[in-house]
Amino acid sequence: MAFFFDLFVNGLMIGSMYALVALGFVLIYKATSVVNFAQGELVMFGGYIAAALLVLYKLPLAVALPVLLGSMIALGFIVERGVLRPMVGQNVISVVMVTVGLAQVFQGAAALLWGAQTKNIPLPIPLEPYVIWEIYLSPVNIAAAVVSGVFMVTFVWFFRKSRMGIAMRATANDQQAAMAVGINVRMVFALSWAIAGLAAALGGVLWGNLIGVDTQLALVGLKVFPAVILGGLDSVPGALVGGLIIGAVESVAAGYVDPYVGGGTKDFLPYVLMILALMVRPYGFFGREIIERV
Amino acid sequence: MVSDAPRPLLSVSNIEVIYDHVILVLKGVSLTVPEGGIVALLGANGAGKSTTLKAISGLLRTERGEVTKGAIEFRGRAIHRRNPSEVVKHGIVQVMEGRHVFEHLTVEENLLTGAYTRHNGQSTKKDLDVVYHYFPRLTERRGFKAGYVSGGEQQMVAIGRALMARPTLMLLDEPSMGLAPMLVTEIFEIVARLNRAEGVAVLLAEQNATMALQVARHGYVMENGRIVLDGDAKAISENEDIKEFYLGLTGVGQRKSYRDVKHYRRRKRWLS
Structure with missing residues (x-):
């Protein structure tokens, strides 16, 4: 039983990192109806910048972190302004293709700027695991869960209570009405991308620290799809729950099944879940039901 | 230019609106709204009432429409090239046809979105109280999702939300649409009270001419994208x-x- 809980708890912590990346994806989809296939690449880019700042330029973490967050927010703004805004009003497939192209541009640019070999992100976190009730908790996972958790709680508060957050939800609900009450819809779009950039920056540091920074890091973006499909494409709590489920399921499954099949369970089970979810509940656990008054 | 009449709050002069670069919808519409007045814009379906309001509020552009000729001036300043959010900051808010509440937000959050253009938290609170004063029904509904309240209440949310921007001019598009006659009367009474007590000028697009002419002082009648008649509300109704x-x-x-x-x-x- 301890083995199960060990897998489960560590899986949840990994899941919180998926949730972080998924949050950025959901936010962009909700506010701007853009399915962003470059979310993973955004994370990768964040990881690259972090590695570059810490290893290449040898900046202390306290300096590197604000620079990283600032540049990823700026990157979000630039992408929205320069690439997505001209696409407003085009059909869905064109917009999707633009984000796919964007993903490749990020891949290429990162390799071009900082090289393709794997880099480490050194974080001042001890390696020695804590043992609580026979469960081995690695400090890196704990740190990741804490950072993701804090970010998400802050975000949810912002989204529910702040003036800008309410404006974002209003825009997601009815764009024209949002304009009619004076909400600056372009500002909302830009802000969604900026927050997605911020989430990607944190995701990049955490994931980069865990698995190393190279272009493969973008693959974490692929795990976002099962997470958001499970939770509901347009639901912020859905992103959180979906991420946690995917993290826990892949960890537990890998622990029990991998010894028999020789590995790989982690990579396919989330997608099996996604396909099942699409068959049973295509709008996800928390996806938006259309309100109709009769 | 010298004129003996005081300058109107809003003057629309001879505007032409074209949708999608080809479809001519308004063919030279002119109207004025005086400071603190209620003006009715009457006409059948498709006459161009909504388009006129959207030209003023700037929402036209979200529907690929464009003011190609003429001018819209608010307190002497040209506004027909502004985007909607700037127009709201100038003091003009449109309450769209079909209410358009944010269904997934609560009633109170809906009202709060109306205060977006004004950043002051303190006065927002006071404005909420003002809205609840005019629409006491919304007080009980404040925590409900706006999508689940009744049609009349949604119309109240829409008007209350507009009020939160502290407008000098409110553009009301078919507030009576789909509502029971009792509710229509109630809503028109509130609009008239708002006009009297808060000094909000109203440009009211309505198919329900009887109702509109009761609250308005002046009226315009539109047909096929033109104003075909205008005059004192009383004269029009006679x-x-x-x-x-x-x-x-x-x-x-x-x-x-x-x-x-x-x-x-x-x-x-x-x-x-």
Whole structure:
């Protein structure tokens, strides 16, 4: 039983990192109806910048972190302004293709700027695991869960209570009405991308620290799809729950099944879940039901 | 330019609106709204009332429409090239046809979105109280999702939300649409009270001419993208043509025969 809980708890912590990346994806989809296939690449880019700042330029973490967050927010703004805004009003497939192209541009640019070999992100976190009730908790996972958790709680508060957050939800609900009450819809779009950039920056540091920074890091973006499909494409709590489920399921499954099949369970089970979810509940656990008054 | 009349709050002069670069919808519409006045814009479906309001609020551009000729001035400043959020900051808010509440937000959050253009938290609180004062029903509904409250309450949310921007001019598009007659009366009474107590000027686009002419002081009648008649609300409601075409009245006790209906058709064409 301890083995199960060990897998489960560590899986949840990994899941919180998926949730972080998924949050950025959901936010962009909700506010701007853009399915962003470059979310993973955004994370990768964040990881690259972090590695570059810490290893290449040898900046202390306290300096590197604000620079990283600032540049990823700026990157979000630039992408929205320069690439997505001209696409407003085009059909869905064109917009999707633009984000796919964007993903490749990020891949290429990162390799071009900082090289393709794997880099480490050194974080001042001890390696020695804590043992609580026979469960081995690695400090890196704990740190990741804490950072993701804090970010998400802050975000949810912002989204529910702040003036800008309410404006974002209003825009997601009815764009024209949002304009009619004076909400600056372009500002909302830009802000969604900026927050997605911020989430990607944190995701990049955490994931980069865990698995190393190279272009493969973008693959974490692929795990976002099962997470958001499970939770509901347009639901912020859905992103959180979906991420946690995917993290826990892949960890537990890998622990029990991998010894028999020789590995790989982690990579396919989330997608099996996604396909099942699409068959049973295509709008996800928390996806938006259309309100109709009769 | 010298004129003896005081400068109107809003003046729309001879605007032409084209949708999608080809479809001519408004063919030279002019109207004015005086400071603190209520002006009715009447006309049948498709006459161009909504388009006129959207031209003023700037929402036209979200529907690929464009003001190609003429000018819209608010307190002497041209606003027809502004985007909607700037227009709201100038003090004009449109309450769209079909209410358009944010269904997934609570009633109170809906109201709060209306205060977006004004950043002051303190006065937002006070404005909420003002809205709840005019629409006491919304007080009980404040925590409900706006998508689940009744149609009349949604209309109240829409008007209250607009009020939160502290507008000097409110553009009301078909507030009576889809509402029970009792509610229509209630909403029009509140609009009239808002106008009296808060000094909000109102430009009211309505198909329900009877109702609109009761609260308005001045009226315009639109047909086919043109203003075909304008005048004092009282004069309009006594105009023989208007009585026949819009108020559904003929001489007392007379019944309409089909021959007369055909006759209307001819006369209506002549009128436009």
